[in-house]
Amino acid sequence: MRIQRIAIGLTVINLLLFMFLLAQIRRTTAQDVVPVLRGRALEIVDGQGRVRAEILVHGPETVGGKLYPETTLFRLADPKRGPVVKLTASEEGSALGLSDDSQGGIRLYASRRLGNFLKVVNKDGKEQVLKP
Numbered sequence: 487m488r489i490q491r492i493a494i495g496l497t498v499i500n501l502l503l504f505m506f507l508l509a510q511i512r513r514t515t516a517q518d519v520v521p522v523l524r525g526r527a528l529e530i531v532d533g534q535g536r537v538r539a540e541i542l543v544h545g546p547e548t549v550g551g552k553l554y555p556e557t558t559l560f561r562l563a564d565p566k567r568g569p570v571v572k573l574t575a576s577e578e579g580s581a582l583g584l585s586d587d588s589q590g591g592i593r594l595y596a597s598r599r600l601g602n603f604l605k606v607v608n609k610d611g612k613e614q615v616l617k618p
Contacts, residue, residue, distance in 0.1 A: 538563055 527542035544557045555576045562571040572583040578598050585591030590609040596602050604616040 532565070536563075536565060536567065538565075 529537045530539040532538050539562050541560050546556050557576040560573040574581045579596045582594040590607045593605045606614045
């Protein structure tokens with residue numbers, strides 16, 4: 487009989503604790519919308535964790551003895567990480583590149599240094615440039 491009283495007492499205590507915890511649960515709501523998202527880069531990944539889209543800023547860098555200015559880059563990639571759409575902007579101008587799995591593609595340039603032109607390259611490497 488004594489064990490039964492202890493079991494009933496523990497059950498009542500557990501029930502009181504459970505009711506207390508339920509009373510403490512507050513309704514969760516979404517926090518206010520933040521007006522600005524700040525960061526150094528943004529990556530969007532697919533279900534397998536592969537980066538499929540990214541926005542980032544490249545600092546100035548020298549390649550082959552030539553200094554390239556700071557550039558903002560927006561890139562969309564296929565599942566194999568190949569860039570399919572690439573949009574860049576810098577103080578020298580901007581460029582848009584569209585490509586597929588082959589080596590071909592379309593590149594549109596608006597550059598202070600190089601001028602404005604459209605370059606089309608087929609998968610065999612044959613180029614055609616259109617300038618105003």
